[in-house]
Amino acid sequence: MLAWTIYISFIGAALLMLLPANKPGLSRGGALLAALAGLCVAIAGVLQYHGSPAAGGLADIINIPWINALHVHYHLAVDGVSAVLVLLTGIAAVAGILFSWNIEKRTNEFFALYMALIGGVYGVFLSFDLFLLFVFYEIAIVPKYFLIAIWGSTRREYGAMKLALYSFVGSAMVMLGLIAAYVVSKSSSFDLVTLSQYPFPPSFQNWAFLLVFIGFAILAGLWPFHTWAPTGHVAAPTAASMLLAGVVMKLGAYGALRVAMILFPAGLHTWQTPIAILAVIGIIYGAMVALVQRDFKFVIGYSSVSHMGFVLLGFMTLTTVGLSGAVLQMFSHGIVAGLLFAVVGRMVYDRTHTRDLNELQPMNLNKVIPFAATTFVIAGAASMGLPGFSGFVAEFQIVKGAWQAFPIFALLTGVGILIGVAYTLRVLIKAFYSDDKNPQPLAHPLPPITLPEKIGAVLLLTCTFVIGIYPRLLIDLIVPTLNSPLFAPLVKGGVS
Amino acid sequence: MNFVNLHSEWLRLLTPELIVVITALVALLADTVCLRQQCDCIRIKAGSIIVSLGCLIAVAWLSLYPANVHLQMLSITPTVAFIKQVVLGLAIFTALVTTRFTKHIGEYFALLLLAVVGLMLLVSSKNLLLIFVSLELLSVSLYAMAAFEKTSLASSEASLKYFLFGAMAAAFTLFGMSLIYGITGTLDLGDMTAKFKDQSIEPVFYVALVMTLVGFAFKLAAAPFHLWAPDAYQGAPTPVAAFIASGSKVGSFFVIARILFEGFGGRTGSAAWGNFLPGWMPFIAVLAVLSMIVGNVAALLQTNVRRLLAYSAVAHAGYALLALFGKNQAATTSALLYYVITYAITVLGAFTVISVVEQGNKHHSDLSNFAGLSHRAPVLSICMGIFMLSLAGIPPLSGFFGKFYVFTTTIGGSENLRLLWLVVVAICASAVSFYYYLQVLKQIFVNQAPEQSAPIEASPVTQAAIVVLAILVVLLGCLPNLLLGQLESATVTPVF
């Protein structure tokens, strides 16, 4: 059933292209319908998986031969990690559409591209054949380019091109690694499970792992390959930034976990510590740079780099708790980043037409748009890792895993969390609660927060709060999967 | 076998060519005798109908009477028959999308069909002399067709450059062939292999090899023999350029594969990294690498779409040549042919779109003319988008699978992944190419149309042709088995 998330998205995209361009209401409604349908299917499918006997392991959805010459199968399946990310995609998709309600220019094309992107993302999370996974991964690149280049803001064409090229280079690296793996395994199959059991020679694994991991991790924002992220996020329109930071960066992390780490465990152990170092650098560097930004959106963009550093560190701890924290952080950050970008982009920038913190300071926005201020307070608290929200549970699992694998990094992560508190607070005060001595009344009153924005914000806030209070909802999906045979070589071999 | 029988055998085997020749004469006569008084549109329509009918009959004949015969100079296998059908199909499309650029319509169609005959003979022959003769038939027809637009200086220049280069290359080839005859004493490809195996390695062989291949490298527009391509593609009338880019490439690639595998099979050599052995493989490797690098780097700087396609053709020749490094004939042929056939379809479609946008004026094929095309001609834009993305190698289009399949074949072609370096170069070049294809797409979809943009008119036939080609590109990309199946069933029997 979960495969329908993919099909609904692509069919929705095609239908949206056929809608007339001068009726934006139709496009919005259609897109929302498609996204909601996808979300419902996703929830139903995950519940079905959870209740099925295959729960905790891999549950096949469809597996038919596709391209005989390369032994490629059209193989879709789901396990706990995929399920969590599919849910994230569904929620983020709906929220993104709600926050794009005010797009007037070429609406049908916008939503068509948006749904195509969502379809590609669903596809990546559900594919268990490497060729198929790669196909969906690359399909997601082109809609991103157009979404940013056409509807974006600051330096959009440059940002879009940079993002597209970085993604393409990353996937080129992955393609090389995949083909090499296929050939070395005597051209047997592209199936993930089959290849994961093939004993690749360690010398091969050492470079193949690095190639594939870095190829995916570029999209995940691994330092120092993260430079596309701040530019890209700032250039993108709100819904695209929400998706970019919320879901697309997770594509990279998911690929790194699902493909690189599972196929090449020996290579993983060789490169475990260097990559962990890079992850920690990313956490602290991202946070420190966020602390000094003048542009509101850049702060959030760099904070995404910092949060993804947590995910990658969690991966490298190679403990069940660290990996579980990493997957949960993917979900949590997806929601929280979506919220933050929604506030910055849709609620603030679309109204004030500035993102410069110095210009926002005299506006005393907490009195003008209190809903935005409150949403940002809660989203900021979640982003900081304040307990009661999903980010805390995720970060605390990652730190716990780090204690078991790299104790010094656990301490450094604490420092990173602290800097996170500082920059979030700084931006919260400057943008909303500045109580400036020389308030400048706005030239014209700002439009009030619309209903779609409120619904979207409440949706995302509820998710992060519910998971923060009752994380079992997701942990019960993730942990059994991490104990399944597919992940066994990862967790066993690590320090535990 | 006596004289009559032999020749009746020949005639039977060459019936498709005969049909095409007769069609050419019919088209010429019809136009000269009956239609001189009519306006150009009717003459073109009539001509294209005659051409299409004739080619269709030939295609049908090829399907109805499969043959697998090896005569003295001819070798007709199912693969050869399939390629002939493809070439005929491309010719039909070329004829259907012919625009009004000359008064000599009958002559034009006749020359087109003569070029087709040349191609068909080219792929059927296994005797070096016959290969040369058919190559010349093809080339001379194309030289003449390139000059057909008498009112355009660029057309004459293009044709002259094409002719001079081509004649020079043909001279080299002839000389090389004579050297080969001198070494082996035979012109038959089948006998040559055995003779080469007996001989000890002599420098003169390599001279012969290189010189023979020069002519074909010229035809393929492989660097450094590509200098004619940009001017020819830019100056020649659009349908001619389209046919040069598509049809002649298909045939030439097949012939080069045949010569190398069948003729020089004993002197393969090796291009494996760190293990270079003299033979034709290192030479092809050099050609391929040069083509990929020169083609992509030069394309980055282009502002004219036709020249951009020319340089991209150079690059794609390089990618296709990589298929020659496969482990065995079957793998090589199916990868090579899949790539070249889908490339031909794509490029034919792209040129047709260009001809529509140009509206008959050659100077309108600059990039800036495509600005905002998505508003002026939405269907055409989507098709052009499909063609460009397929050339860039984005799934699920055929260009992606073609590249993927070729790369897999190349890497699988040696032990220990020694040919990986070739694929690394190819992938880097691919990443570079993504940039300039995106530039075209950016113009079409992102930029605004200028105020006084002329409306785009295209005849329904042309539009239908473009859409059919685009659908083919997508279909063959999503379900490559359709084409691969045909190729494989054709290669069950020995390829050549």
Next chain:
Amino acid sequence: MNTLPLLTILTLIPLAGGLLLCCLGGEQKNLARKLGLFFSFVALALAAFLLCQFNPAGGIQFKEQANWVPGLGIQYHLGVDGLGILMVILTAVVIPFAMLGSWKIDRNPKLYFALMLFLQSGLFGTFTALNFFHWFIFWELSLIPAFFLIKIWGGQNRTSAAYQFFVYTMVGSIAMLVSFLALNAATGTFDFATLAQKAQDKTLSTEVFAKLHFFKTPETLMTALFIGVLLGFAVKVPLFPFHTWLPSAYTEAPTGTSMVLTGIMSKMGVYGFLRILLPIFPDQTRALLTPLLWLAVATIVFGAAAAFAQKDLKRMVAYSSINHLGYCLLGIFAISQATTGTGINAAVEKASALNGVMLQMFNHGLTASTLFFFVGLIEQRSGGLRGLDDFGGLRKPAPVFCGLMGITIFASLGLPGLNGFVGEFLIFKGVFSLATAAAIVSTLGLLITAIFLLTMIQRVFCGPLKHNWTQWQDLTIAERLTAAPLVIAMFLIGIFPQLVLGIINPTVVEMVKLLNN
């Protein structure tokens, strides 16, 4: 025992109240205030009920336990013993008074009172939690309402004060979190009792060191973790030199918020020392005893000296808070030392000191918040002035004001017969035998406190009346009714300390027994 989850209900009542308040319209200011007060009274009633049901010798009562995320060792585990119920009562009492002290707030009172209620909920949660995970949730969550209370309704420099307050506390919290995660990574549990038991059995350090290969010896590793947790509490109390956030925060905060900050939130730190730090890290505390003791002494003396040097009344009270809490810390560090074989009846002395510490927590909560209340009244009536030298002779136009504030000041001073004396006396009695030198130096603090508090009375109430204050309004009926219960309590506890000591003594004896091992 009841099967109703009383403690959860207690925590949720103010939360529900706060949410309800948020739904009100902005114009219904009076309704908002009354509703807020109503909810805090409901919480007070429930707390009083719990107190009646509480059996001092019964150990941990009103227990609630449920699985939350078993895979991570997280349980929903609530319960109160003597210390816990004392803090719950303190919270339930101070918050309504803080609300009454904030009655005049005109700007968005609905949000103000809602934030107060959220804060109360967070405080209840902190004092009733027995598992680190949700203890930490409430510890951190209580920061947000406090931050906004300072930020929105505070004085001139409120932004930097709020910022400093938040960041400082977070630094400590994160250090504490990281240390606890290490403990959890090694032992798999977050339960305070379980961890304390392991520490008692001396198995904790070996277990942690075995799992985490970090530092060279178990002792160094545990000391590092100890410092992390210490930091978290040291910032909150505060312990010198981590106190620099406090004067600005207390001064810039509006009156009601200062009452809560000094009355309850500083006690969170002391509570943390008693509930978490001492039971889980007894050996480490013992090892670092001397520096810690002298830091406590520094807190006492420095706090008093700095208060003496102030010219702003509110800042004086803020620094004097630091001073008074220093006594608690002195007592805590003193009782942690090893006393076998020193010839003193350690159990008795330690029990005395610990009783004093808890009593001081409660008393200071009452007196300090009342003191801030009065300073707030002064500030209101003077139109924003609160300098020491701005006033004089207020005794004449406002005798009741002077009387009640005077009693509060004397209670803060430690005059016998008032509540402050008993706590300080017990602490000094215990510490004198356990850490004589420290006790002697700390009496300096008593002296300086006396000096500046008497100076306050003299400058503000006695002396010539300045002409602009001749119309100084005495306490209104509402204000008298607000202050009266607190002042009466000060007398009551001063004369019958058994009221409080009866509740806490069994718990104290238990704790001392554990420490004496």
